[in-house]
Amino acid sequence: MLSRLRRTRSSDPSIYEHLRAHLPDTGPGLLPGGETLPDDEKGALWAPGARDGVLTHHWAGSADPGEVDEVYTALVTAIENRATAPALVDTVAPLRVIALVDPLMGRVRSAGIDPDRAYRLGRWLALNARRREAVKLGISLLGLFDADHHRAELMVLGRHDEFTLFAAVALVNQPGGGEDELWELARSVTGWGRVHLVEQLANSKRPEILDWIVRGGFRNDVSHAYLAGIAAESGGLAGRLAVADADAELLHAAGDILTALCEQNGPMRGMPDYADGERAARLFLEHLQTRAEDLRHFLAVAALREYAAEHWPALPPACDAVLGQPNWPDLARAGLDSADPAEFQRADRACRFLGIPTLHVHLRRLRADPYDVRGWYSAMHQVEARTIDEVLELAMKLLPLAEIGSGTGEATGVGEEYAPHRCLDAFLPALGDWPGRGWPLVAAGLGCPVPRLRTMAARTMSVWGRATWPPPAELALRNAFAVEPDLELRELMQRVLDDRPLDE
Incomplete structure (x- = not known):
């Protein structure tokens, strides 16, 4: 089975109550313990949102018609008789709502179901269910209605990567498309939720959002490769690098983006889909001829060097000029003494490249x-x-x-x-x-x-x-x-x- 969920007890809080109890007074994310949901089983194999993320990005199948029929029948019954809602929760709990939601909501829209009853059931599931798939179904029902009626609740649920995608889709159904809420949520999550939200924000026309994406919004805990292409294209990376005074933050971001795009065995096609890839890489290397100053630069150029050797024959000499600068061995050795795990890992990778x-x-x-x-x-x-x-x-x-x-x-x-x-x-x-x-x-x-x-x-x-x-x-x-x-x-x-x- 894809999921291993424990049976919840009547004394357990609902998932919504659990998340509300773990909201920080200020700032993004959840308080410690918030990520662990009431229906989590000890030793669960999947990170929050990972099963749905894999299905949305790497599954080309279609919904099981039998499962759609089963859930639809239980859903209509629960809309007509709320006393059967617990049976609906049990029906949907072992399934993957992400695989069923489109045909399921399509049938709900076309069935002439009482909208007030459908809304009340959706709200009950979203706020009271103790099983994650039932909460997702509830959020999906709420998504059929104007998000103004339940914006605050969606913003709470969306802070957990398991529910961010569903909350984001529901938030779009409001005047203006909910872009402010999507951006706020994107800055509050770092896993699969960040991936889904930045994908939705990729077509934004607002400079401040695109600037955030290219300068760091693409970074996530799953793989930078999922969002590097969006950051490069929507964020106009090559154009930003074309200015003479590109700032240090942008150069570090560019290094991470280009490194992720160079991954030839990554989860996305990467550099072959980025038309301005060689130009962006050349401009990045031009800056680093005189501004390469830490191991993040070194590792980015090392990744570009490997890719360029096969695809861009004009660029390896520029890469070699940066990689050959005499300060790198001392910086790499110094990094091995760092108490910062990320800095140590960068130093270790640099030492491998340098043969230390x-x-x-x-x-x-x-x-x-x-x-x-x-x-x-x-x-x-x-x-x-x-x-x-x-x-x-x-x-x-x-x-x-x-x-x-x-x-x-x-x-x-x-x-x-x-x-x-x-x-x-x-x-x-x-x-x-x-x-x-x-x-x-x-x-x-x-x-x-x-x-x-x-x-x-x-x-x-x-x-x-x-x-x-x-x-x-x-x-x-x-x-x-x-x-x-x-x-x-x-x-x-x-x-x-x-x-x-x-x-x-």
Whole structure:
């Protein structure tokens, strides 16, 4: 199933009440705890709004007619008899309203349903339901009516990324199109809600909105690639870079936008869809010939250099002139001492580009924060024959392997309690290159409650081959096979025990 929602209790607040209780007195977003909804299940796999965001951006399917009929029947029944509204909530809870809403609302519009009753039901669902899909259905019903009647409620619901898209669509139905409200919400969310709202604001004629988009509104917690094209096109990036005194904020934004557009395996087409891409890149590089001053500039030019080598043969020399400036190694090394995680990551990436080893920097930081999975990934990426044992010994010392391998199960591995388990992601595939090394890490993976990690552990043993297994390995794998609840994973383990190829 796409969602794993717990049953709510009658004592739980409605989702709307929960969000109202977590509104800050001033400023954007929600107070701590606001993002966790009353129907969230512990260990949920999806970030707020992510399921709907993926469907709207990457799904070309159509609504299931049977589901549309089922929800429509329950909806009409609830409009006619509000006592059946709880049954409607139960009907819609396991479904994806985002996939049904267009045909569903089309049928509601054309059915001649009593508008007063439809409005009251929509308001009841939006403000009183404890299940997210029912709230979305309620917001969609409200969207059939002038948003002046429920603007304040939509602005509360829209602050949570799970509901921003629905609130935004409903807010458009008012004189003037609700642009002020959309912009206010866009500045209050940072995830999928930001993506949806900036997409709606892309055709704005207001200079202040377009300026906000190109200078930072495109940044979001999902991927800058979703909005970089809008920022470049609607924000007139190339034209802004054509002035001689482009300011520092714009140059940093331009670097982020161009970097995102250069992603050739990103979620959007990126640079091929930006007609002014080469011109914007050339203008950006012209500024940086004399103004490149921090690692954000360096990394942006490095991304442009890789893209230009394949697509813009005239630009690599300008990239090389910036990348060859003598101050970068010192800046990169200095950044490795930063307490700011973002600055450290930039320094680490710059060091990789410059060929500066950072293994022992990561090991030092891991001693202070042993559950930093990114640090373990970076360490394993740099190991060689003379350092692999040092890294593995440190991992076996710092990670609670007995706790990680304490028993099988069907855990997702999401949540703070699985932070130690997730560290194995950095080791298990990589250990395939080091037959027989790090066996305690592989053993912990075989016995852990996360199926993904058990699978990787078994695959690592297959890559090793039986001849390199340490003495306890066969018995450990047989024990894991005996208690494995997943039939496909049992079959994989059996193949490993039989020394058969896994891709037959």
